[in-house]
Amino acid sequence: MTEPFIESEMLGATRWTSAAICDLVDENKGSIDPRIYTDEQLYQLELERIFGRAWLCVAHEAQIPNAGDFFSTYMGEDPVLVVRQVDMSVKVLLNQCRHRGMKLCRADLGNAKVFSCSYHGWSYAINGDLIRVPREEEGYKNKLIKSDWGAIEVAAVELYHGLIFATWDPQAPSLKTYLGDAAYYLDTFLSRHDGGTEIIGGVTKWVVKANWKFAAEQFASDMYHAPLSHLSATLAAMPEGTSVSKAEWKGTGYHVRTHQGGHGTGFFSAPTEAAQMENIQILFGWMGEDASKYYYTQAAENLRQRRGDAPLVINGAHMTIFPNLSFLPAIQTLRVWQPRGPNEIEVWAVTIVDKAAPQAAKEQWRLGNIRTFSAGGVFEQDDGENWVMIQDVLRGYRARKTALNTSMGQGFAKPHEHYPGIVGDVFSEEAARGLYSHWAKMLTTDKWATLYD
Ligand code: FES
Ligand SMILES: [Fe+2]
Structure with missing residues (x-):
């Protein structure tokens, strides 16, 4: 019997089967079909089954410190408002009248007493309740039941080290379960001090004409490109005459695929002084003396004392929390890859630092x-150009039929002490294999239990 096409809420029956x-x-062949980066129906399935269900990072607490503060962002392509309530809890509302x-709200951020629609004037309290409708008496003869027409709210909101996550899916597991093994690394990267983290300045946003998974995968899994793609920019930041070997991170490197959930990270841990x-x-050249000294001495020591297990002095790390939150510890850029169709990303990046720094x-x-890592940053250009050029190649019929290789390290990763x-x-x-395997599972199963057993 032929397997039925997948029933999609948005598309009816798509031409894709599970x-x-x-x-x-x-995974066995270690290969990817490049249509995952170009196919419009797969993209619509991603919006429904990944961005419509996963825990997504929507803001940092520091972006909405006071009651009435709001931050306007996206969950997939759905616009949402992250709003600090009077009781200091956080609500996430669909930004749609x-x-x-x-x-509903056209500002990027601010402080509001109500959200008033600029089209006909329906007004909503900061908790999403519809509270005022112009011409309610003469137009609606007082028959409109306003309590039925409040702003749509996400199913759940949770905080982790200052980051605010939300999901549309009432069946989603707890955020802790969702993060799984990745929680250990998030704790390492974002909880060095009791004071936690803060965001410096605003959000830098720019467009990259490439599929969001190129970026998410690279930050999850790809230390391989760094010594080559970023070599010239790294050397340029170091003293005149620095040799190529000095521009590479030293020490033992680790690469982590979480058991479940499609998250990934990798880092160097220097074993000797x-x-x-x-x-x-290297970090001195990229960021400066004060930042690198703080990171490698004070912050590392603090982390050792807090955790007690003392295993990690992490250098040169990368990380993605599935699907689209990525972070570079030490460089301290944190970004969300906002999908904009199969061929485009809107990058939203912030600089996140320890409050105690x-x-x-x-x-x-x-x-x-x-x-380094921003709209005009030197490393960002290296990465963006790679992704855009691959996307461009994939316009070709033959190129889209040509499998890509993801076999590096296959069979060699295992649990670590x-x-x-x-x-x-x-x-x-x-971690790339883990990310894509989880991607396929999320597209093809309705049951969270089979994703997080
Ligand atoms: S669309 Fe918002 S009030 Fe009409
Ligand atoms: Fe890179």
């Missing part, structure tokens, strides 16, 4: 991120 989707990302669908000194020089270090991270997850060598594509 088996065909799972075949796109073949219930009358004719106008964007000498190796650590070389690593400091010295002011001089914070300022170096602010400036360092502008130079210190580090949670499936751990391999730093140069591996284990």
Whole structure:
């Protein structure tokens, strides 16, 4: 019997079957079918089954400190408002007026007593209740039941180290279950001090003409490109005459695929003081002396004391929380890859720092991120150009039929005595295989239990 096409809320029956989707990302062969980056129907399925169900990072607490503060963002392509309530809890509301669908709030952020639609004037309290309808008496003869027409609210909101996550799916597991092994690394990266983290400045936004998964996968899994793609920019930031070998991170590298959930991270951990000194020089060149000294000494020591297990001095790390939250510890850029169709990403990036860091270090991270990982940053250009050029190649009929290779490190990753997850060598594509395998599972199953057993 032929397998039925997948029933999609948005598309009716699509031309994709579960088996065909799972075949796109073949873990055994270590291959990917490039249509995952270009197919419009797969993209619509992603909006419904991944962005419509997953825990998504929508803001940092520091962006909405006071009652009435709001931050306007997206969950997939759905616009949402993240709003601090009077009792200081956080609500996440669909940014869509219930009358004719106008964007309810058009500001990027601010403080509001009500959200008043600019089309016909329906007004909503900051908790989403519809509280005022112009001409309610003469137009609606007082028959409109306003309590039925409040702003739509997400199913759940949870906080983790200052990051605010939301999901549309009432069946979604708890955020802790969703993060799984990734929680250990988030704790390492974002909880060095009791004071937690803060955001410096605003959100930098720009468009990259490529599929969102190129970016999510690279930050989850790809240390491989860094010594080559970023070599010239790294050397340019170091003293004149620095040799190529000095521009690579030293020490033992680890690469982590979480057991469940499609998250990934990788990092170098310098085992000796000498190796650590070389690593400091790299971060020094990228960010500056105060930031690198703070990161490798004070912050690392603090982390050791807080955790007690003392295993990690993390250098040069990358991370993605599935599907589209990525972070570079030490560089301290945190970003959401907002999908905009199969061929485009809107990148929303912030610089995140320990509140306890010295002011001089914070300022170096602010400036360092502008130079390196931002709309005009040198490393960002390296990455963006790679992704855009692949997307461009995939316009070709023959190119879209040509399988891509994801086999690096296959069979060599395994559980580790210190580090949670499936751990391999730093140069591996284990986390990419995990991300795509989870992607296929989310597209093809309605049951969270089969994703998080
Ligand atoms: S669309 Fe908002 S009031 Fe009409
Ligand atoms: Fe990169």
